[in-house]
Amino acid sequence: xxxxxxxxxxxxxxxxxxxxxxxxxxxxxxxxxxxxxxxxxxxxxxxxxxxxxxxxxxxxxxxxxxxxxxxxxxxxxxxxxxxxxxxxxxxxxxxxxxxxxxxxxxxxxxxxxxxxxxxxxxxx
Numbered sequence: 573x574x575x576x577x578x579x580x581x582x583x584x585x586x587x588x589x590x591x592x593x594x595x596x597x598x599x600x601x602x603x604x605x606x607x608x609x610x611x612x613x614x615x616x617x618x619x620x621x622x623x624x625x626x627x628x629x630x631x632x633x634x635x636x637x638x639x640x641x642x643x644x645x646x647x648x649x650x651x652x653x654x655x656x657x658x659x660x661x662x663x664x665x666x667x668x669x670x671x672x673x674x675x676x677x678x679x680x681x682x683x684x685x686x687x688x689x690x691x692x693x694x695x696x
Contacts, residue, residue, distance in 0.1 A: 573692040574608065575652045577659075579645040581685040582634050588614070588641060590679035595645070597669075605661040608648045615642035634684055643680070655689065 583591045592612075599610040618631050630642040649655040 573651075573695055575649045575655045576690045576692060577647045577649070577655060577687070578690055579643075579685060579687050580630065580634065581643050581645070581680045582636060582640050583614075583643055583680045585639050585641055587679040591643070594679060598666075601662055601665055602647055602658065605658045605665075606649075606654065607658055608650065609646075610648075611646050613644045615644070618642060640681075652689065652691065 595612040599612070602610045615630055618629055618636075620629075630636070630644070634640075634642055636642055647655075649658060
């Protein structure tokens with residue numbers, strides 16, 4: 573079964589182009605080092621009708637403010653071991669990139685980003 577890193581983050585709408593540029597670059601780097609798939613998804617239907625079932629929405633979860641967008645991103649790997657190997661290489665390259673852009677703010681709210689590694693249980 574595969575392994576997945578998942579992210580939820582908030583991007584100001586006036587920074588979406590900057591974030592998309594960063595995401596395109598990130599996707600190339602992750603794929604270069606062996607990630608199977610790389611997805612960056614912007615919220616579209618943030619208040620789905622789930623009938624009787626009440627669930628916390630992403631805007632509620634992220635405390636979304638006017639002028640912000642919710643992003644759900646995920647990267648798929650062969651296994652957790654593969655993820656660790658890929659991420660080690662990615663982080664080394666990204667550290668070099670960050671040095672080039674030192675002092676430039678990220679195009680998303682780092683303090684409101686959530687991240688975690690997930691073991692795949694069902695895969696079809």
